[in-house]
Amino acid sequence: MSKRRILHYLNQFFGQIGGEDKADISPMIKEGQVGPGMALNQGLKEVAEIVNTVICGDSYFNENLDEAKAAIQNYLDEVKPDLVIAGPAFNAGRYGMACGHVAEVAAEKGIPVITAMYEENPGVEIFAKYAYIIPTADSAAGMRKAVPAIINFVKKFIETDGEVGSPEAAGYFPRGIRKNFFAEKRGSLRAVEMLIRKLKTEEFKTEYPMPDFDRVAPNPPVADISKAKVALVTSGGIVPKGNPDRIESSSASKYGKYKLTDLLEFTEDNSETAHGGYDPVYANQDADRVVPLDVVKEMVGEGKIGTLHDYWYATVGNGTSVANAKKYAADITKDLVADGVEAVILTST
Amino acid sequence: MRLELGKIFIKDVQFGSKTEVNKGVLTVNKEELIKKISGDPRIASINVELAKPGEEIRIIPVKDVIEPRVKVEGNGGIFPGWISKVETVGSGRTHILKGAAVVTTGKVVGFQEGIIDMSGPGAEYTPFSRINNVVIIAEPIEKLPQHEHEAAVRMIGLKAAAYIGETGRNIQPDEVDVYEALPFFEGTEKYRDLPRVAYVYMLQSQGLLHDTYVYGVDVKQIIPTFIYATEVFDGAIISGNCVSACDKNTTYHHLNSPVIEDLYKYHGKEYNFVGVIITNENVTLADKERSSNYVAKLASMLNLDAAIVSEEGFGNPDADLIMNCKKLEVQGIKTVLITDEYAGRDGASQSLADANPAATAVVTGGNANEVITLPSMKKVIGHVEPADVIAGGFAGSLAKDGSITVEIQAITGATNELGFNKMSAQGY
Numbered sequence: 030m031s032k033r034r035i036l037h038y039l040n041q042f043f044g045q046i047g048g049e050d051k052a053d054i055s056p057m058i059k060e061g062q063v064g065p066g067m068a069l070n071q072g073l074k075e076v077a078e079i080v081n082t083v084i085c086g087d088s089y090f091n092e093n094l095d096e097a098k099a100a101i102q103n104y105l106d107e108v109k110p111d112l113v114i115a116g117p118a119f120n121a122g123r124y125g126m127a128c129g130h131v132a133e134v135a136a137e138k139g140i141p142v143i144t145a146m147y148e149e150n151p152g153v154e155i156f157a158k159y160a161y162i163i164p165t166a167d168s169a170a171g172m173r174k175a176v177p178a179i180i181n182f183v184k185k186f187i188e189t190d191g192e193v194g195s196p197e198a199a200g201y202f203p204r205g206i207r208k209n210f211f212a213e214k215r216g217s218l219r220a221v222e223m224l225i226r227k228l229k230t231e232e233f234k235t236e237y238p239m240p241d242f243d244r245v246a247p248n249p250p251v252a253d254i255s256k257a258k259v260a261l262v263t264s265g266g267i268v269p270k271g272n273p274d275r276i277e278s279s280s281a282s283k284y285g286k287y288k289l290t291d292l293l294e295f296t297e298d299n300s301e302t303a304h305g306g307y308d309p310v311y312a313n314q315d316a317d318r319v320v321p322l323d324v325v326k327e328m329v330g331e332g333k334i335g336t337l338h339d340y341w342y343a344t345v346g347n348g349t350s351v352a353n354a355k356k357y358a359a360d361i362t363k364d365l366v367a368d369g370v371e372a373v374i375l376t377s378t
Numbered sequence: 379m380r381l382e383l384g385k386i387f388i389k390d391v392q393f394g395s396k397t398e399v400n401k402g403v404l405t406v407n408k409e410e411l412i413k414k415i416s417g418d419p420r421i422a423s424i425n426v427e428l429a430k431p432g433e434e435i436r437i438i439p440v441k442d443v444i445e446p447r448v449k450v451e452g453n454g455g456i457f458p459g460w461i462s463k464v465e466t467v468g469s470g471r472t473h474i475l476k477g478a479a480v481v482t483t484g485k486v487v488g489f490q491e492g493i494i495d496m497s498g499p500g501a502e503y504t505p506f507s508r509i510n511n512v513v514i515i516a517e518p519i520e521k522l523p524q525h526e527h528e529a530a531v532r533m534i535g536l537k538a539a540a541y542i543g544e545t546g547r548n549i550q551p552d553e554v555d556v557y558e559a560l561p562f563f564e565g566t567e568k569y570r571d572l573p574r575v576a577y578v579y580m581l582q583s584q585g586l587l588h589d590t591y592v593y594g595v596d597v598k599q600i601i602p603t604f605i606y607a608t609e610v611f612d613g614a615i616i617s618g619n620c621v622s623a624c625d626k627n628t629t630y631h632h633l634n635s636p637v638i639e640d641l642y643k644y645h646g647k648e649y650n651f652v653g654v655i656i657t658n659e660n661v662t663l664a665d666k667e668r669s670s671n672y673v674a675k676l677a678s679m680l681n682l683d684a685a686i687v688s689e690e691g692f693g694n695p696d697a698d699l700i701m702n703c704k705k706l707e708v709q710g711i712k713t714v715l716i717t718d719e720y721a722g723r724d725g726a727s728q729s730l731a732d733a734n735p736a737a738t739a740v741v742t743g744g745n746a747n748e749v750i751t752l753p754s755m756k757k758v759i760g761h762v763e764p765a766d767v768i769a770g771g772f773a774g775s776l777a778k779d780g781s782i783t784v785e786i787q788a789i790t791g792a793t794n795e796l797g798f799n800k801m802s803a804q805g806y
Binding site for chain 1: 502523524525573575584585586587588621622636637639640641643644648649683684686688692693712714716717719720721722723724725726727728729730732733734735737738739740741742743744745746747748766767768769770771772773785786787794795796797798799800801802803804805806
C-alpha cells in the first residue's frame with residue numbers, strides 16, 4: 030500500500046507563529062510539516078507522510094468554535110487525509126480541547142485521529158471517544174518521549190489496519206467504547222470463577238466497570254401553571270396512526286414532531302404506539318393513556334393550564350442509547366424554548 | 379433432593395410414521411404432533427417444519443425455544459402447573475433429548491420476537507443454530523389480542539416439547555449427570571467449613587408480554603422465595619416473553635440454567651451452594667423496593683457469604699439489579715452480577731440505566747446494540763416481514779435481496795444474561 034497521507038494539527042505556539050499574543054489567529058493550512066511534525070514525519074517516512082499542517086490559535090479555536098470547526102471540515106475535505114495527528118497538547122487545556130474538537134470533526138467523516146495529552150488535560154475526558162489519545166508528560170519537556178510514542182502508535186495503527194487492541198496493550202486512554210468479543214468460557218462460568226476470587230479476596234477484574242452517572246436535578250416548580258405554555262413530550266412512542274416517520278420499536282434513531290391542534294384527544298383512528306417494550310393493545314386503543322392530551326385540553330379549557338403547545342414530540346425509549354436520548358432532548362428543548370414553552374409534561378412507559 | 383439428568387444425544391431429526399428416538403435420530407410423526415397440540419380456538423392453523431444445524435434456514439419471528447424432557451422417576455412431571463400437576467419437582471430422574479428443541483413461530487405477537495439463523499454469521503450469536511429444531515408455525519385467528527396470542531402459542535410450545543420428550547422415556551441415556559440439593563441445615567452441617575453461596579435468579583416480570591411463570595404462577599405476583607436448584611431442570615420456570623429476543627430467557631435457557639450448572643462445578647469444594655432465591659422485576663418502585671428487600675432478607679436468613687445475581691432484560695430491570703446488589707453488599711454478602719449492555723451502535727454510551735459503586739464484579743453478555751448484516755437464506759420459516767419492526771430492527775432492515783441488517787438485539791439469546799454464551803464486551 031502507498032504511504033498514508035497525514036494531516037497534522039498544531040496550535041499557534043507549536044505551529045511556530047508565536048506565543049500567547051498570537052493565540053487569537055484564525056486557522057491556516059500549510060504544505061508539509063511544521064515544528065514537531067518534522068520529527069514525526071522523519072519517524073514515519075517509510076509508511077506515511079504529513080502532507081499538510083493546520084495551525085490555529087488556542088483562543089481563536091475555543092472562542093469561535095463554529096467557525097474553527099467549519100474551517101477544519103473544509104481542510105479535511107480538501108486534503109482528504111487517511112489519518113489526522115493532533116498535538117501533542119501535554120497539559121495545555123485549550124490546546125487539548127482544540128485537538129479534541131478536531132478529532133470530533135474528523136471522526137464524523139470517518140477519519141481516524143491520533144493525539145497525545147497529559148492525563149489531566151480536560152480534552153482526555155471529553156474527547157477520548159473520538160481519538161486515540163496517547164499519554165504524555167504534563168509539559169512540553171516531555172516532547173522527546175511523546176514523539177516516538179506517537180510514531181510507534183501510528184505505525185501500529187497502520188500495520189494492524191486500525192485493530193490496535195485494548196487500551197492497556199496499545200497504550201492509549203480508554204475511549205469508553207464497548208466492543209463485543211467471544212471469550213473462552215461462557216458467562217456463567219466466568220461469573221462463578223469471579224465469585225470464587227471475590228470470596229477469597231483475590232484480585233479479579235470486572236467486565237464492566239461502573240460508569241459515573243450524571244444526575245439531573247429537577248427544575249423548580251412552575252410559578253403559575255394557569256399562565257404557562259405547556260408541551261407534551263414522550264418516550265412512550267405515541268405517533269400518528271401509521272407511524273409516518275417509522276420510529277423504531279427499539280433503539281430509536283430519531284424522534285418525531287407532530288401537530289396536535291386538530292386533535293381533541295387521541296383515538297384508535299388517529300394514533301398508535303411505535304414502542305416495542307410493552308404490549309401495545311391499551312396504548313393503541315387510547316394513546317391518552319401514555320400522553321394525556323385529553324386531560325390537558327380539558328384543563329386548558331377550564332383555565333387551569335395556560336396554553337398547550339401546537340406540537341407533541343415522541344420517541345421510543347426502549348433500548349435507545351443515552352447518547353441518542355441526550356441528543357434528541359437537546360434538539361427538542363431548543364425547539365420548545367424558541368416557541369416560548371415554559372413547562373413540559375414528559376411521560377415514559 | 380437428588381436429581382439424575384439422563385442425556386440422550388440427538389444427532390438428527392426427521393419426519394416419519396412414528397414419533398420415536400432411535401440411535402440418536404429423532405423421528406416425528408407430523409400429523410400426530412399437530413393433532414396433539416391443536417384445539418385452541420384462538421389458533422387458526424398449525425404447521426411443523428424442521429431446521430437443522432448448517433442449513434440455510436432463517437426462523438423468524440421466534441417466540442420460544444423449549445427442550446424436550448420427560449420425567450421418568452420421582453415426584454411430579456415436566457412443566458408443573460402447565461403440562462403436569464403442581465407437584466414439587468427436582469428429584470428422581472429426568473431424560474433429556476439433548477441436541478433437539480421445539481421452536482415456536484408464526485405471525486409476530488408484538489414487536490418483539492427474535493431471529494434464529496441455522497448458518498452464516500448470525501448463527502454464531504444464537505445457541506439454537508447448533509441444535510435440531512422442530513419448528514411449530516402457529517397462526518392466530520384474526521384480531522386476536524396480543525396477550526391471548528402469546529398465551530396460546532406458549533401452551534402449544536410446552537405441549538409439543540412434552541409430546542416429543544415422551545419419546546425419551548424408555549431410552550438408555552448416553553450420559554447421566556447427578557445433582558444433589560440438600561436441605562439447608564443438612565448442607566451447612568455437611569459443608570460446615572465452606573462459605574455459603576446462593577443464586578439470586580431475577581425473572582422477567584415487567585408484564586405486557588414480559589412474563590415468566592413458576593409452577594404456573596405469574597412471577598409478577600410472587601414475593602421472592604427460595605427453591606432447590608434442581609427444580610428448574612424439570613421446568614418449574616417457563617418463559618412467557620415476546621420481547622427483545624437477545625436477553626430474554628427462553629424456556630430452554632431456564633431448563634439448562636447455566637449459573638446453576640456451573641455453581642455445581644465447585645459446590646462442596648470452594649463453597650456450599652445452598653440454593654436459589656427467585657425474584658421478580660416488577661415495574662413500580664414499591665414492587666422493586668419490596669422484592670429487593672425480600673432478597674436481602676432471605677439472604678440474611680440463609681447466612682450467605684456470597685451470591686451470583688443474574689438479570690433478565692434491560693433498562694427498567696437494571697434498577698432491580700442494582701438494588702439487589704446494594705442491599706446484599708451492605709450486609710457484607712459479596713456479589714457477582716450478570717447483565718448485558720445497551721451501549722449504542724457505536725458502543726460509546728453508558729451501558730446500563732442504573733449503576734452503583736458496590737457493583738464491583740460484573741459479567742457482561744455483550745452490547746446488544748451492535749449491528750450485524752444477516753445474508754439472505756434459501757428458506758425462511760415463519761414470516762420475514764417483521765424484520766423492520768422487531769426490537770433491534772429499523773426501517774430498511776429488510777433489504778430487497780432478503781438480507782437483514784439489525785442490531786444483535788434481534789437474535790434469539792444473543793446477549794443472554796444467565797451467562798449461557800461465550801460473548802462478552804470490553805472497553806476500548
